[in-house]
Amino acid sequence: MSASAPLLVIGGLTRRFGALSALNGVSLAVAPWERRAIIGPNGAGKTTLFNVITGQLRPSGGSILFDGEQVEGLKPHALARRGMGRSFQRNNLFFKLTVLENLRLAAAAGGRGSYNLLGGIERMRAALERARAAAEAVGLSARLGEVAGTLSYGEQRQLEVGVVLATAPKLMLLDEPTAGMSPEETARMTRMLEGLPRDVTLLIIEHDMDVVGSLADRVTVLHYGEVLTEGTFDEVKRDPRVYDVYLGSA
C-alpha cells in the first residue's frame, strides 16, 4: 500500500444495544504514523468504538478497513495478529504472572512457537527480547520479576500499555491510559507515549486535555455515537459545539 493510504478506514459504523444506538454511523480514517485522539463526554461511544474495531463486539453495520483489508466481524485474536493492539480502560493484565511473563506472553503471541510442547521457555529469545524492550519503554525494567497483581495501580497502568507494545502492533488503541492516575503519573505516562516510536499509529481515548494537546496530531470528537467534528486540537478546541457538549448547552 502507498504511504498516503490510510491505515484504518471506518465507514458508517453502527452498533446497537437493543433500542440504543451506541454507534450511529461513525466514519473516520487514520493515516499511518498518525496519532489520533478520540474525545467526547461519557457515553459518547468511545469504548464501544474500540470494542467494535478490535473485535470484542460485532458491528451492527458499516465497514472497517485495516491495512487494506476488510476486517469487520473478525475475532479479537485474528485482528491482533494482523497488527491491532489495544489496552483497556480497566487494568486487564495477567495478575498472577510476573511483569516479564505478562510481556513475554504478549510478545510471543504472533509466532507459532507457542504450540511448542516440549521446548524450554528460555529458547524464545525473540519474544524475550521484545518483552524486555517493552518493559524498558514503559519504565518497568526494574520490576520484571514482580507479580503483576502486586504492582501499584500506576505501574499496572504502565504494564497495560507495555503488553500492547510487546505485541509490536501497527496500530495501538489505548483506552484512557491515564485513567485514575495522579497528575505526576499522568505526566510520566504522557512523556512515555510521546517517546513511542513514530512508526506505530496511535488511536487514543483520553479525557485529559493536556495529554490530548501534547500527543495528538488530530482529534475526533464523538457525541451520542456520532462524529461531531474532527480536526487539529486547536481547531477542535475553538469549535463552539465541542464546548457545548462538554459543558452542556441547556
Next chain:
Amino acid sequence: MTTARVVGFAALVAIVAAFPLFAGTYPVKLLQEILIWGIFAMSLDLLMGYAGMVSFGHSAFFGIGGYIAALALVKSPGLVSALLLPALAAAVGALVIGFFSIRVSGVYFIMLTLAFSQMFYAVTFQAAWLGAEDGLVGVPRPSVFGWDAASPRVFHAYLLVLVVLSVLFLWRIVRSPFGHVLRGIHDNEGRMQAVGYPVNRYKLLAFVIGGTVAGVAGSLYCQFVGSISPDAFLWTTSGEALLMVIIGGTGTLGGSMLGAAAFILLQSMVSSYTERWMLILGLTFVFLVLFAPGGILGALRGRVGIHS
C-alpha cells in the same frame, strides 16, 4: 529442573523400583494403584491447575483407555494394544468431547463434561458385547519386548517406566511455551485473545493431551486388575481424581501423585477398620480444604518455604 529436584526425583524412582524387593504383595499392589491413579490425577491437574478447566468428566478417557485395552489385549497382547490404541482412542474421544465442551466455561463446562462421561457409562452398561454391567474380564497383560507382564516383577518395572515417562512428559509441558500459554489463559482468557492467541485451540490441545494421558492411565488400570467395568466411566471416578488433585495441591502436578497416595492409603487403612471409610475421608477432605487450601504440597511449601 534444579539439581535438588533431579536427585529427589531419582531417589524416589529408585525407592519405588526397589519396593517389591522388601515389601509384600499387598503393599506393592497399593503402590501400583497409587501410581496409576497418580497419572490419572496429574492428567486432570494439567487441565484444572494449569489451563483452569475444571472437568468433571475425566473418567470418560480413563474408561475409553480401559475398554480399548481390554478389547485389544484379548486379540493381541502387545504394546500396541496396551498403549498405542488406548491412547489414540482416548485422544479421539477428547478431541470430540473437547470440541463441544471448551466452547463454554465454569459450571457449564463441568456439566457438559459430566454429561459426556455419563453417556459412556450408560452405553457400556447396556452393551452386551462389552459385557454390560459386568464389563470385560480376564484381560491378559501384554508382552513387553518379549517380557511377559503377567509376571509381577515385569509388570512393576513396565508400570514404573510408563509412570516416569508420563511424569516427565507432563512436567515438560507445563514448563514449555505452550504451558505458559495455558497459565495465561487460566489467568486472563480475554486478554490472551486481545494479544492474539486463538484461545480455544490451545484449550482443545490441552484437553486432548490430558485426555490421552488419562487414557493411558485407564489402560494401565485395566491391565493392573485384569478387567474393566462401566464403573470406570462413572462420575465417582472423575470425582476421586478431582479430590486427589485438590488434596495434593492444584497446579503442582507432583501434588496430584501425593494426593493419589493420600487418598488410596487412607481408603485402604480406614476401610480395614470400618465400613464408613467414606465418612472419614469426607471429614479429612473438609479439614484439608479449610486449613490447607493449597493442598498437601501447598502446605509443605508454605512450611518449608520451598517455592516452584
